[in-house]
Amino acid sequence: MSEPTGLIDELYRSLTPFLAELWALSLVQKIGILIALPFVYSLTWQLLYSLKSERVPLVHYWIPWLGSAIPYGMQPYEFFAQCQKKYGDCFAFLLLGKVMTVYLGPKGHEFILNAKLNDVSAEEAYTHLTTPVFGKGVIYDCPNWKLMEQKKFAKVALTKDSFIKYVPLIREEVLSYFNTEAHFAGDKGKVNVLQSQPEITIFTASRTLLGKEMRMMLDNGYAKLYSDLDKGFTPINFVFPNLPLPSYKRRDNAHNVISDTYMRLITRRKEENDIQDRDLIDALMKNSTYKDGTSMTDKEIANLLIGVLMGGQHTSASTSAWFLLHLGERPDLQNELYEEIKSVLGDRKEVTYEDLQQLTLVNNTIKETLRMHMPLHSIFRKVMNPLQVPDSKMIVPKGHYVLVSPGFAMTNDKYFPNADTFEPHRWDVSKSAVGGADNDTVDYGFGKITKGVSSPYLPFGGGRHRCIGEQFAYTQLGTLLVTYIQTFKWTSKLPKVDYSSMVTLPEEPAEIEWERRQE
Template identity: 25%
Template sequence: MEFISPTVIIILGCVAVLLFLQWKNLRRPPCIRGWIPWIGAGFEFGKTPLEFIEKARIKYGPVFTVIVMGTRMTFVTEEEGINVFLKSKEINFELAVQNPVYHTASIAKNIFLKLHEKLYITVKGKMGIFNLYKFTGQLTEELQEQLQNLGTHGTTDLNKFMRHLLYPVTVNILFKKGLFPTDERKIREFHQHFQAYDEGFEYGSQLPECLLRNWSKSKKWLLALFEKNIPDIKTHKSAKENYPTVMQAVLDLLEMEANEQKSPNYGLLLLWASLSNTVPVAFWTFAFVLSHPNIHRTIMEGISSVFGTAGKDKIKVSEDDLKKLPLIKWCILETIRLRAPGVIARKVLKPVKILDYTVPSGDLLMLSPFWLHRNPKYFPEPDLFKPERWKEANLEKHAFLDCFMAFGSGKYQCPGRWLALLEIQICIILIFYYYDCSLLDPLPKQRKRKVILYSKNKEILN
């Protein structure tokens, strides 16, 4: 009978231990692959993403991978992994978004990677905190003009109301005064195509355009709109202001970089970024405020104390006025906390360790503000609308609460966040100044997008 020598046994044992340690060290997060190759769990995920993430989180824990349209997406739904996501040098933002940018705006990856940082700095500078004073007067005038156009009383769908108010204001300020159409037919056409583009944006960022005929049609319509108007935008000079619009600054940079042919494409990206979040946040802020009578009453008392008796006369809103009405900003930020986007993404360049898992290179690492904002450690009673919690934030120094990730974090936070907050603040002030408002329907669940608003123009009290 032959025996295996002790030396061989020791060697085999060492190999087994090394393989086990390597397996443990390279243990990947649990993976949801779906049943269809390449598509993976795309259909289930696409129907109700937040519900899909919640079920996966309950089943697999705070870190898990989902295969969608040939892409591995590893989700981090709680505070574990935040430091890796935000601080690791092996995590990259630009490589994570280059494919969606290519699909949704037809900007080639090499052009996007070359220009992104320069364009980001340009846009951030134009809409940064030190330039906000330049927009306050414009926003007030534009919003008052649009409110006059929308009438003085009646009932309307709140989502529709916000779109009709904020679409023209945002377009005219960021691109050029008068760019937004005034003809009713053309207004409807703009709304139709932008809404189709916005609602299909997530699918458009992943799927071939040939599979999304209506979305592709709206994308081409919007690109043609910018193609037609870029020359006028470039040469436009405001009668009142001497500084260029945000889009004019973008065009100047594109001209310097010899990429003027991509001007309509970057115009489309700027349009989508400026409208896709501002309108829903304004919608939900009004819905939350009007569904909390004490908060609504306090806001109304504050507006009256700053601007006097409400009525039809035009008012001017200054930075000092806004500082006297902090509750409005708290309401907006609390709304964003509760209605934050499902995920923000980064590309993993080299394997990174999160908890007991190793996330491989090539994965998209997905951080979930939706769940982070519901962590009771940072936000007590997280499901309640409590704007007073924002007293603890140092907003004077432009700092948010810990674990608030709605605008992203790190190097590439949303460059337009301060302008968006300013626009919604002034919007709330003016609507509550000119109108008595109440909801006809109860506050909807998040998946619903519409709620009915009742408004009646206020009487001027002598």
Template identity: 30%
Template sequence: MDVLAQVTEFVGVPAWGLLPVALVAAVVLFVVFDALSHVVLKPFKSPPVIGTWPVIGGMIQFLKGPIGLMNNAFPKYGEVFTVPVFHKRITFLIGPHVSEHFFKARDADMSQKEVYEFNVPTFGKGVVFDVDHLTRAEQFRFFADSLKSDRLRSYVGMMVKEAEDYFGKWGESGEVDLLDALSELIVLTASRCLLGREIRETLFSEVTTLVHDLDKGMVPLSVFFPYAPIEAHRKRDAARRDLAAIFDRVIQARREANAHEPDVLQTFIDARYRDGSRLTNDQVLGMLIAVLFAGQHTSSITSTWTGLLTIANKERVMPTLEGEQKKVMEKHGGKIDFDVLAEMDELHYAIKEALRMHPPLIMLLRQCHKPFKVTTSKGKEFVVPKGHIVATSPAFSHRLNNVFSDADTYKPSRFRQPSPEDKEKFASFIGFGGGRHGCMGETFAFMQIKTIWSILLRNFEFELVGKLPEPDYEGMVVGPKHPCTIRYKRRKL
């Protein structure tokens, strides 16, 4: 289809009657030079391109949502294809066979920084996506230090206390929106383990409100225009300033008292770069916000899907989980700690399967700084050019039937030894990323969600009210649509 035919089809009227001659000429030149730059000037075979509308490229497809785009493109173009959006080109790598380079490449070759810079107004200057690769590597070391096994052991005790206190307030029976309830609990846990004792005990309500405004300041427009003068961004910036003032006081008090609190905040206060310098108070806050945002929604969403899917399939799944809880608790006298949670394999599989079916982050992105070759499972070879944004999708890849058997069925047993399905190919399961950029918070997340559901399984019986919710693809982080209502009844002990 030629350029004018495309324009005609798009607007529904004859193109010559719509466009001035100068604009038609400009569009033609744009398409010609674009074609030359990707065919004549480049001897290698680039991935097939979809959405070739002049100037706007594949924006129409993106407006329909990335899942819809992939559903339409994958059967026609296969595992590798490119979508132009304005001046950007996004190349999708779908499935483990073609995504290995995405997860194994060095930062210098495939970088997160450029595609996630829209987070800078939220996280702050001088941290994560506002620093060079070497500085960010050191900051990731600070993250890793906060999640060492001795730290995790102390966090589990905090998680247990928050969860037991929270569910202790539930009645003998009733109905709750599971997503709302678990989101509230995750915030309480995060405040205790991440933000610190002072925030949880005296400043919780104020800080929670500010974090909410900060969270709501990240809208789809923010990805393209993070500093656009909209109300959500104004509230975001005001909340960031107010949080900085609060944490400046808390951090300064700890520095002056030479405190040693068992939380992530203290880890960042004590952190030192290799040259001996330390994070400023504002950068400590930025690191905390990054950790909080990385885990808060993903944990609340995954813990909710774990419950919804288990309850929806309770005759098939619940007896195994309840039997494991009885066995482990009898062995350890009802105690929950890091080592006890680590023995709950069946619960681990149930959580992992919920994350396979409904990963909160449906797309992972990198900026390509060095061309690389990719070969599809059918033997087709393409070279992804420098400058492309490279995307892969846990949500789509996890539902491929050639990767996971009965991929649309909730089946935690698929992860059992001796032949777990996710180990057959590298990067089959990418709910926590993979390779060089695997999520360092994976163990923390599993401990948190296992704590919640260990307590719930042992203390309550559940029923799903209504149908299993659908995923809400309109959010930046994808969770189930409301309502997520369940009916609970306290067990007779």
């Protein structure tokens, strides 16, 4: 008999009495052992992890697999602050079976957002989360070089000349909404900003980016569909992209309905040879050929359009909801904004793109809202090669994840005194107060952007995955805020933050009480 076979026989003989005793236990005792085994394994794994000197400190947890998912999911910034106090800026925690290494502050921004493409991957981190929402072949469901080219394709609709044309269209849509929606009927009333702002965002974004024809095909129900897509971005979706749950079914239905709407328009324009230069849809149909000679399919174009509008939906809907709620507690700021708008526009009511550049307090109000309420509280990357934490001996292993949270830095007194106070005038000071301007640029394939990410203020992310819609967001939000201030005065009570999804929205009820200006 060979040596391996003999060892197996010996092991079997030694285990037989133990297995017999185990089998003789009562059902209750067997169930107790089965329940205890995962906890024993988890505690043993944590002990062995802590004995490795090159590992990042691990946040202790009791519940196997779940790890720290509950405190992180309920209050991520509070969770980070507690861990920072105990472990420092760099620590790891278990999230639904995945080890997440967090690096807080500007050094963490630099470490993760400017990491080499070969070392970390956004595609590997997000594809299970985003592909069911956006669809196949776009954003994170394709190689990084294709994503960079998709950004370049989309940027044709994000130029200064485009913004000049967009401002009157956005104002027209907002005023139409004020004049036709029931919750703005009369001289005074109350509105839920979690209903009004997603709808206004969809109508203004579709009117400008996708054109009048597409805008006329959309109604209030489309805002609800995009809300259903939003709810596909939760921690559970991060681990389980497909489950037989109602929220997953609503997500999939929303994607199919929206994609089919875009496809109908694309198909009609192709059949009628009606491809001009009206909107982003025309632009993508005319020019969406990759550098390797392959072209995006019609379905991929439709999916990319979902992603483009979704990016704006995150920022503009949540940000406008938050600045309305904050301003509802600050009638003094509403009056200041009103006076600033009058000083720039004079007797005119219509605002232009050039006017927006002169409205300092309007822009600072948006900037301050983004500081306090960055739409995404966490940004992930999957580690593809062992990654050394700068200025340390700690190594993040391949297969783990790294997490950065610019929103945590932006709400920290260390970088922004009285960080919990909504104060747009803090931005009246020079840029050096928040890390300074960085003129060093890099082109990842979709145009030059700032290379540095060491500032504590990064509401649009950084590096190759930085949001390309920053200037569009300021144009859309600025026009929207000006139109609100010109039309209404309002009051509100600021709600707490709802962290149940990856997007930081206000908890219900999130209402403002408005009355029309009589001036």
